[in-house]
Amino acid sequence: MSKKLITKDEFIKNIGKLFDEEVVKMRSEESYLQARFRASGIADCPRALTLQLLNLPEDKYPRAKNDTAKGFKLMQHGTDIHTFIQKVLIHMGLMTEDDLEEQKRIQDDEKYLLSGHPDGVLTLKDMKCLLEIKSINSGGYKYLKEPKIAHFYQGHTYLAFLEMQYGLKLAGIIFLYAERENDDMGFKPFWIPRDQKVIDMVFDKLLSMRATLESGKIEEIPAGYDPTNKKMIPCRWCPFNNTKLCRSGKNKISEFPEANIVANIQIQEKNV
């Protein structure tokens, strides 16, 4: 695709703004290609997850502030930290190139409509387990005493799909939290054994959301959630918390004519 060139003066004057615009554009193209439930969001609100799967154009349905260039730049910063840690662990002989996310990408397009990128498999003397690297700011790092709940469910989702897709039966997960803003990069590692009950909950949630979409609906606002409450987490931070998306009151896919839902969902609209 040919791109519009800019002059030296335009570069000097506008590179910050142009860079941010391109970051958002690239991210939106990536999201379009990955219109699946994401393992990283498996603990999220089901209404947010089904809205995300509609893959609505962002010019007509703008997301709230989270989907900004700042958020994506931060994510890239985290990715760089992951790559560095993986490189050192490979050098230590605890991982191989074959254990990394590029080789162990998760994608289930048939039943669960899920995609994800586990950070890798660790081979220790006494076991093989999943490694999940999380970069975290210093404030969060200081008070961290256990893996975050979203990461706990994400890790179990990876365990389940690594077993299904690659036949890898792993004993559990080591979460390695790295302090992002410390040049010396402190670590807090946590061990979580595999729990089949959690894996079953993940499968149930995925199948239930799929069934909702197949019946032509989007998940309702779950009990206990309140998008109008500015203090409430997770609604406060939710990218779908606006009047065009979550607060639109719409519960049918047909009410979003621009929805570009993954092709293998056969929608049978039922009266709501």
Ligand code: SF4
């Ligand atoms: S605003 Fe709250 S209820 Fe609505 S989709 Fe987001 S998290 Fe769910």
